[in-house]
Amino acid sequence: MDDTIKQLIERNELDTAMHHALALPDTEAQTWLVRGRIHSRRGNMSEALSCYSRALHIDPACGEARALIEMASAIFDFRDPSLLNP
Numbered sequence: 001m002d003d004t005i006k007q008l009i010e011r012n013e014l015d016t017a018m019h020h021a022l023a024l025p026d027t028e029a030q031t032w033l034v035r036g037r038i039h040s041r042r043g044n045m046s047e048a049l050s051c052y053s054r055a056l057h058i059d060p061a062c063g064e065a066r067a068l069i070e071m072a073s074a075i076f077d078f079r080d081p082s083l084l085n086p
Contacts (some may be wrong), residue, residue, distance in 0.1 A: 005034055014038055029059035036068060048072050 002024070008017035018038050024031040036051030049072040056065040 002034070009038060009041060012041070014042055027058065029055040029062050029065060031055075032058065033062075033064060033068065036072075040068075040072065045072050045075050 002020065005017050005020045008014070008020065018035070021031065021034045021038060024034065026032075032051045032055035036048040036055065039045075039051060040048035049069065052065050052068045052072060056062055056069065059065065
């Protein structure tokens with residue numbers, strides 16, 4: 001990941017990080033991983049999952065994309081019955 005974007009994400013400057021991420025080439029898996037991380041940080045797991053899937057489509061051997069898809073899917077699908085109304 002680009003150091004500038006990484007620092008922006010760490011400082012929670014997500015709009016600026018996304019601005020930089022949108023300038024990266026759409027044809028690289030790393031671009032979609034970065035965009036997915038930004039969406040995840042924003043709490044938008046469906047967009048993050050979409051980005052991670054796009055990264056995996058570009059590079060089917062990308063283990064990081066597979067791991068992030070599993071993580072995002074687990075968060076997206078999480079259900080706690082104790083939180084449901086009776």
